Amino acid sequence: MNPKKPSTPQREARRRYEEKNRVKRRAENGNFQTMLPRQEYDELCQYIEEEGMTKADFLRKAFSLMKENKNDTIESDRIDN
DSSP states (O other): OOOOOOOOHHHHHHHHHHHHHHHHHHHHOOOOOOOOOHHHHHHHHHHHHHHTOOHHHHHHHHHHHHHHHHHHHHHHHHHHO
């Protein structure tokens, strides 16, 4: 384990800020800690860059499309029955 770096005024200020705002930051934001195969990751990153999107934009768009597709499937199932 790495020993704690010596305290400096800037490090102490960051630690105080983090301690004070940790709960609020975690309540407002989330993080998907996931791993992809390198080839898939590279393809995804290339696509995102070509489209001029951020990874967060990509995730939001994909989620939106999946929700729409799910609603379309549910509606078509209701019509068929």
